[in-house]
Amino acid sequence: MKKPSDRNNATFEDLIGLGDHSARKNYYPELTQKLDELDVERNRYKWLFDNALHGIFQADLSGRFRTANPAMASLCGYSSAGDLV
Structure with a gap:
């Protein structure tokens, strides 16, 4: 297992533990296809x-906007959705 400091240079296979002899490596092509x-x-x-x-x-349970699309921002009088959230 790589140390946290080595993770910036690690491949996806290294991070999820797919060694050269791993049985999980057989599922890797299927996994990447599903992720795509x-x-x-x-x-x-x-x-x-x-x-x-x-x-x-x-909105969250307290009624605060979590995310909004540009049309909602325009309806509320804002220039961008980021101003609403």
């Missing part, structure tokens, strides 16, 4: 969120 698929889906939903014509927001 999730990344594509996340980007698709992020694009929809950012470009929706209607205001969308997420």
Whole structure:
């Protein structure tokens, strides 16, 4: 196992413990494919969120905005969603 100071130079395989003789290494291609698929889906939903014509927001239990799209910011009179959050 690498020391925390070595982690900046570590590969993904090193960080998740996939040594040369690891049985888990057989699952690595499937894992990376699933992660790539999730990344594509996340980007698709992020694009929809950012470009929706209607205001969308997420609030915590106390009612504070956690995130909002640009349309919601505009509806509330702000120039950017970052001003709302």
